Amino acid sequence: MTILVTGGAGFIGANFLYWELREHPEDRLVCVDALTYAGNLRSLEKAMKAENFRFVKADICDRKAIFDLFEEEKPDIVVNFAAETHVDRSVENPGVFLQTNILGTQTLMDACRRYGTKRFHQVATDEVYGDLPLDRPDLFFTEETPIHASSPYSASKAGADLLVMAYARTFGLPVSITRCSNNYGPYQFPEKLIPLMISRAMSDQPLPVYGTGENVRDWLYVDDHCAAIDLVMRKGREGEVYNVGGHNERTNLEVVKTILRALDKPESLITFVKDRPGHDRRYAIDPEKIHRELGWLPQTAFDQGIQATIRWYLDNKGWWEEILAGDYQQYYQRMYGNR
Ligand code: NAD
Ligand code: TYD
Numbered sequence: 001m002t003i004l005v006t007g008g009a010g011f012i013g014a015n016f017l018y019w020e021l022r023e024h025p026e027d028r029l030v031c032v033d034a035l036t037y038a039g040n041l042r043s044l045e046k047a048m049k050a051e052n053f054r055f056v057k058a059d060i061c062d063r064k065a066i067f068d069l070f071e072e073e074k075p076d077i078v079v080n081f082a083a084e085t086h087v088d089r090s091v092e093n094p095g096v097f098l099q100t101n102i103l104g105t106q107t108l109m110d111a112c113r114r115y116g117t118k119r120f121h122q123v124a125t126d127e128v129y130g131d132l133p134l135d136r137p138d139l140f141f142t143e144e145t146p147i148h149a150s151s152p153y154s155a156s157k158a159g160a161d162l163l164v165m166a167y168a169r170t171f172g173l174p175v176s177i178t179r180c181s182n183n184y185g186p187y188q189f190p191e192k193l194i195p196l197m198i199s200r201a202m203s204d205q206p207l208p209v210y211g212t213g214e215n216v217r218d219w220l221y222v223d224d225h226c227a228a229i230d231l232v233m234r235k236g237r238e239g240e241v242y243n244v245g246g247h248n249e250r251t252n253l254e255v256v257k258t259i260l261r262a263l264d265k266p267e268s269l270i271t272f273v274k275d276r277p278g279h280d281r282r283y284a285i286d287p288e289k290i291h292r293e294l295g296w297l298p299q300t301a302f303d304q305g306i307q308a309t310i311r312w313y314l315d316n317k318g319w320w321e322e323i324l325a326g327d328y329q330q331y332y333q334r335m336y337g338n339r
Helices: 011-023 063-073 087-092 095-115 152-171 193-202 222-235 252-263 288-294 302-315 317-325 328-336
Strands: 002-006 028-033 053-057 077-080 119-125 175-180 207-210 216-218 240-244 249-251 270-273
Touching: 002 011, 002 063, 011 028, 011 222, 028 063, 063 095, 077 095, 077 222, 087 152, 087 328, 095 119, 095 152, 119 152, 119 222, 152 175, 175 222, 193 207, 193 252, 193 302, 193 317, 207 252, 216 252, 222 240, 222 288, 240 288, 249 252, 252 270, 252 302, 302 317, 317 328
Parallel strands: 002 028, 002 077, 028 053, 077 119, 119 175, 175 240, 207 270
Antiparallel strands: 216 249
16 A cells, blocks of 8 residues: 655654654555655654555645655555644644645645545644643543534644535545644654653753643554554544543643753743743543454653653753754744743
């Protein structure tokens, strides 16, 4: 089988490619990535050595490039990771989020229709459900929870999900969607909470916690997400949405303190900064459907996954130091300078 993976030079896409190379060496993998600020070819260095792997630099919104690639490769499955993904950047500049996340998804699905792709799998997020109150720990997102996005990022991902379901109904496109909670693990760009805090704590820099740090996220180790996507794209029912999450809820402050403890750094590094506008309070997934239908369960407890992640950032300083040395400095100054 040929599997076309978009956004594979990003965090989850890269981990997914390694997962597939390991678990399904019989398949051919074609990675398409525009190499935006978030895409890093260094993350794919080991994959580049595999004979059944091909990298193509292209924008998923570039209809000609995408159709030409489909003509050449005739993929059996398309997995769409490519997206603008950082909520704070979507507050700064929403336009590119609508472009890539919605129109890019449309371009890929048009190509799937033309070339008879057997499955288009959309990698979606639990953020499309909006947020849950902090004082109702009994509430979880199910696949029936209404779409209710808060940020331009989540609205663009929700728009893409609606379009995917519309292509299924109108054109009979064989689709599936996974909506996952927050991921963490190797190769995550150090603008997101966990790698940002690890890299800053390692250099004894202040750790910017938004608001009071009481917001809750449901953390999933990236390999558990890869396993879920692999199962759904191969065995999940067509036209279905599957929530993916592992009941690993933590407040941001708990996460930051865990990182500080693991690195033996003082809590005095924590700095409370102005809250993110529209900041979602709590995300929490009910993964009952994917468990019941496909037997998926997360394999990595948070305490184990966070230690492995911290170890990876300690062992791969070159990977993230290179990022922090580039344009990222200007971004950090813009985002956090006046907070
Ligand atoms: P990321 O920002 O690390 O990587 C995104 C990748 O997409 C980058 O390699 C980038 O170069 C590429 N890209 C961006 N625009 C493109 C375009 N127009 N054409 C081609 N490539 C383009 O993102 P991530 O955290 O790995 O997330 C991957 C997917 O998973 C996204 O769709 C995201 O919404 C979803 N998701 C992420 C999380 C999370 O916690 N990170 C949770 C649930 C769902
Ligand atoms: P993030 O990693 O951006 O993921 P998302 O907003 O998509 O869930 O942020 C995770 C949580 O951490 C979120 O509640 C915002 C918070 N946060 C901070 O407190 N400080 C930071 O510098 C960042 C980037 C995030």
